[in-house]
Amino acid sequence: MSRIGIKPISIPEGVTVGLKDGLITVKGKNSELTYTFHPNIKVEIQDKSIVVSRKNDNKLNRSLHGLTRSLIFNMVEGVTNGFKKVLEVNGVGYRAQKQGKELVLNLGYSHQVKIPEVEGITLSVEGNNKVIVSGADKQKVGQVAAEIREKRPPEPYKGKGIKYENEHIRRKEGKAGKGKK
Numbered sequence: 801m802s803r804i805g806i807k808p809i810s811i812p813e814g815v816t817v818g819l820k821d822g823l824i825t826v827k828g829k830n831s832e833l834t835y836t837f838h839p840n841i842k843v844e845i846q847d848k849s850i851v852v853s854r855k856n857d858n859k860l861n862r863s864l865h866g867l868t869r870s871l872i873f874n875m876v877e878g879v880t881n882g883f884k885k886v887l888e889v890n891g892v893g894y895r896a897q898k899q900g901k902e903l904v905l906n907l908g909y910s911h912q913v914k915i916p917e918v919e920g921i922t923l924s925v926e927g928n929n930k931v932i933v934s935g936a937d938k939q940k941v942g943q944v945a946a947e948i949r950e951k952r953p954p955e956p957y958k959g960k961g962i963k964y965e966n967e968h969i970r971r972k973e974g975k976a977g978k979g980k981k
Contacts, residue, residue, distance in 0.1 A: 805865035808849040809873050812880050817845055824850075824872060828879025831920060831936040835875060841868045850876075874938045884934035885945035891960035894952075895928040903931065907952040907962075915951075918944055931962075 811817055818825040824843055825834045837843060840861045842853045852869040854861040877883075889896050895906050903923045905913040917923050921935040921944050933945045945964070954961035956972040963969060 802854075802862060802865040802869075805852055805854070805869045807869065808846075808851050809869065809876055810849050811845075811876065815876060815879060817850060817876075819843060819845060824875075826872070826875040826879050828876075828936075830879050830882050833875045833879060833937060835871055837868050837872075838864050841865065843868070843872070878936035878938055882934055882936050883938045883941045884932055885941055886965035887931040887933065887945060887948055887962050888965055889929040889931065889962050890954070891952075891958075894960065896925050896931050897928070898923065898925045903948070905948075905951060905962075908960075913951050915948060930965075 815826060815828045818827075822839055823834060823836050825832065838861075840855050841864050842855065844851050844853070850872055852865065852872065854865045874883075889905065889907075891908065893906065894908060897904050901917045903915040903917070903925070905915070907913055915923070918940065920937055921933060921940055923944075924932045924934070926932060931948060933941055933948065935941045935944075949962045949964070952961045954963040954967075954969045956970060957974060959969050959971060
């Protein structure tokens with residue numbers, strides 16, 4: 801039995817869940833999310849909770865059981881509280897700013913890097929060096945944060961670049977100077 805898949809998901813106040821033909825819709829105060837689950841997985845609503853089960857124990861169904869439960873749990877969590885990732889921009893002259901619906905990054909290139917806001921995702925800037933990516937869809941928040949980080953990943957010598965707030969960059973020592981034998 802899947803340890804994660806068998807846990808019921810409680811439905812908090814203010815969240816409505818709809819099931820129809822392999823499609824689950826979760827609607828809350830923040831937004832509305834939908835997910836089409838595999839036909840071998842059975843999702844039921846039982847007195848203020850969502851129960852995920854599988855039809856049989858073949859390998860595909862076992863792997864989809866916990867995955868489906870986790871995705872539905874993240875949907876419920878996203879429409880109630882939302883998700884956020886915080887990125888830090890480190891380096892001399894590196895900075896982030898918001899211009900309308902675009903995030904503008906100065907990252908040491910000859911041009912500014914402009915990132916448009918994606919539907920369902922909010923980009924905000926704190927100070928000159930903190931970018932906050934927030935939204936209801938956990939996968940989208942992580943994807944947008946990864947795409948922003950990709951514009952200038954942190955380098956190991958001086959630590960310049962864009963990193964996650966709690967990410968630790970393993971630093972390397974520079975070249976050994978001349979004259980040391």
